[in-house]
Amino acid sequence: MTRSAADSEPNGGQAPHEAPVIPLRARLPALIPLGTVWVIALLPVGFYLLHLSNPQAAVSLSTAATELTLQALFVAAAAAIAGFLLYPPLPAWVRRYLDRTRTKWSADRAPMARAISELKHFETAQKHFEIAKLAWIRSDYALVATHAQRSVALDATLPSAQYLLGLIALQTDARPEALAAFSAAEQLDPGHAFGHALLHLAHVQHLLGDQNSSLASFKQYARAHGSNHRSNYWHGEALLAVGRANEAAKAFQAAAADPKARLTAEENWFRARARVRCWRIGRVEQTAGDSK
Amino acid sequence: MKDVLQQADEIPITLLVTLAYVTLAFLTSPISPTNQQLHQHGWLLATEVSNGEPWRLLSSAFLHGGWIHLACNTYAMLSIGPALERSLGSLRMALLYVISALGGSLAVCLINDAWQPVLGGSGALFGMIGAVIALQMRSSSSALGFLQYAGPRRTLKLIALYLVMGMILPFISNTAHVGGLISGFGLTFLFMTGTHALERWMTGWRVAYVALLSGLLLHVLQPTTRWDWLERQSRATENRERSDDLAIAAAMSLTGKSKVTRSDLLAVQMEMKTLDSWLKDWNEK
Numbered sequence: 001m002t003r004s005a006a007d008s009e010p011n012g013g014q015a016p017h018e019a020p021v022i023p024l025r026a027r028l029p030a031l032i033p034l035g036t037v038w039v040i041a042l043l044p045v046g047f048y049l050l051h052l053s054n055p056q057a058a059v060s061l062s063t064a065a066t067e068l069t070l071q072a073l074f075v076a077a078a079a080a081i082a083g084f085l086l087y088p089p090l091p092a093w094v095r096r097y098l099d100r101t102r103t104k105w106s107a108d109r110a111p112m113a114r115a116i117s118e119l120k121h122f123e124t125a126q127k128h129f130e131i132a133k134l135a136w137i138r139s140d141y142a143l144v145a146t147h148a149q150r151s152v153a154l155d156a157t158l159p160s161a162q163y164l165l166g167l168i169a170l171q172t173d174a175r176p177e178a179l180a181a182f183s184a185a186e187q188l189d190p191g192h193a194f195g196h197a198l199l200h201l202a203h204v205q206h207l208l209g210d211q212n213s214s215l216a217s218f219k220q221y222a223r224a225h226g227s228n229h230r231s232n233y234w235h236g237e238a239l240l241a242v243g244r245a246n247e248a249a250k251a252f253q254a255a256a257a258d259p260k261a262r263l264t265a266e267e268n269w270f271r272a273r274a275r276v277r278c279w280r281i282g283r284v285e286q287t288a289g290d291s292k
Numbered sequence: 293m294k295d296v297l298q299q300a301d302e303i304p305i306t307l308l309v310t311l312a313y314v315t316l317a318f319l320t321s322p323i324s325p326t327n328q329q330l331h332q333h334g335w336l337l338a339t340e341v342s343n344g345e346p347w348r349l350l351s352s353a354f355l356h357g358g359w360i361h362l363a364c365n366t367y368a369m370l371s372i373g374p375a376l377e378r379s380l381g382s383l384r385m386a387l388l389y390v391i392s393a394l395g396g397s398l399a400v401c402l403i404n405d406a407w408q409p410v411l412g413g414s415g416a417l418f419g420m421i422g423a424v425i426a427l428q429m430r431s432s433s434s435a436l437g438f439l440q441y442a443g444p445r446r447t448l449k450l451i452a453l454y455l456v457m458g459m460i461l462p463f464i465s466n467t468a469h470v471g472g473l474i475s476g477f478g479l480t481f482l483f484m485t486g487t488h489a490l491e492r493w494m495t496g497w498r499v500a501y502v503a504l505l506s507g508l509l510l511h512v513l514q515p516t517t518r519w520d521w522l523e524r525q526s527r528a529t530e531n532r533e534r535s536d537d538l539a540i541a542a543a544m545s546l547t548g549k550s551k552v553t554r555s556d557l558l559a560v561q562m563e564m565k566t567l568d569s570w571l572k573d574w575n576e577k
Binding site: 037038040041042043044045047048050051054055056058059060062063102105106107108109110 | 545
């Protein structure tokens with residue numbers, strides 16, 4: 001394995017910090033293609049070994065596997081078509097995925113290389129943050145976590161590093177850590193990242209079950225920064241969690257409203273999800289009306 | 293041509309491959325070689341590769357079916373080869389040519405009709421084009437950064453054009469082209485090192501690439517589920533019980549049934565005799 005900067009960075013005489021544990025879910029995108037190649041590489045070996053003892057079994061297994069693969073492809077194609085028809089967010093999800101991939105593939109890697117090489121000689125919180133930010137754009141979550149944590153450890157008053165640490169904690173399902181990081185970012189710099197620190201704070205509070213704080217934070221966000229498809233959608237979820245269905249429906253309707261302009265892939269994703277929520281709420285209300 | 297000869301000491305592999313093209317063309321027939329000549333000098337036929345003639349996987353990448361085929365591939369080799377060999381170095385260039393040729397041949401053996409002969413250096417040449425793309429991807433500031441330049445975009449358009457031609461013209465094997473392209477691209481991408489985020493996975497990918505090529509090579513040389521190979525194995529074995537097992541497996545593979553009857557077994561043997569005689573006739577033409 002090639003050594004990364006994280007392996008060789010100086011600690012300035014401090015005790016070496018432990019690398020964060022990245023859950024399997026975050027590693028899967030990189031593991032899936034490699035695992036697929038290994039499966040394809042080992043299949044012929046397996047068939048050959050089986051053939052040595054029982055050629056009929058090898059043929060039977062191969063025939064069955066081929067049939068199963070064809071059936072799986074057919075089912076996958078049918079599921080994709082049905083998914084597009086029955087689950088409207090799918091095209092929005094595909095657009096978001098492609099947008100993220102394009103950003104990842106076209107992100108300039110030269111500044112990160114430069115920052116990593118500079119870090120070997122001179123370690124600062126800002127430098128670690130810059131690397132973490134570039135790694136975030138490139139979806140290299142292991143590198144983000146390492147450098148964001150180090151940046152915060154060196155300078156806990158850097159709101160950008162706290163915010164990035166919150167994002168990576170949320171990505172890896174470490175919600176209490178995400179809450180602490182977003183709170184710190186918002187306290188250090190109220191309205192940080194055009195209010196996104198506060199918005200994420202409200203969302204994490206909702207995910208942790210603290211609905212009152214969450215609703216208060218959403219209110220604060222709306223007062224200071226207005227609303228958008230994402231904030232309306234998350235606000236709707238929080239309202240639904242406390243049983244305020246009518247207000248939640250209004251929030252989802254606001255999130256699903258036609259913006260009369262082309263949205264970014266991320267915003268479009270939340271609008272698509274909100275449209276499904278509205279559709280479901282409509283169906284629920286209709287069903288409730290029928291049963292009366 | 294003068295330029296190519298002046299830099300001969302820098303591009304020995306390009307010149308050796310070109311020389312091999314021309315020499316083999318003269319050993320067969322430079323204008324219009326017969327099927328028998330081409331078969332004798334190593335065209336690629338999946339059935340023969342799996343029945344003890346693995347050298348056809350590589351020999352076919354130096355053989356051409358006539359002067360037009362030879363001229364096109366020689367021109368392509370002399371256009372791409374020198375610059376690529378100076379970029380990669382001669383040893384890597386040799387490895388690239390061999391692996392791309394092997395990749396193209398493996399794709400043909402795995403996907404195409406096992407009785408359809410294939411020959412030509414275009415699979416390996418596509419591997420070299422794949423190498424050019426990999427070099428451009430790795431040297432630009434981002435994975436897709438090379439697309440902002442006209443040259444790389446033209447290369448991609450050229451590949452698309454050749455693939456469309458391959459779909460339209462029945463005598464062009466797109467399977468070999470795509471196999472070579474993927475092999476060459478993958479090999480060159482794994483040759484290089486850098487600061488790319490994927491670098492930490494590179495060792496894993498390098499080992500996986502070698503394992504994949506080895507696994508596919510094993511399957512092409514020992515196609516344990518292909519009926520013609522199983523039938524030949526059953527004929528070759530002296531152990532009666534093993535021979536019966538292989539014959540039944542061959543019939544299962546041909547018919548796609550999980551249980552076979554005596555008539556299925558006879559059908560396989562008849563089919564095998566017909567194909568053997570067809571191959572013999574083909575070679576004699």
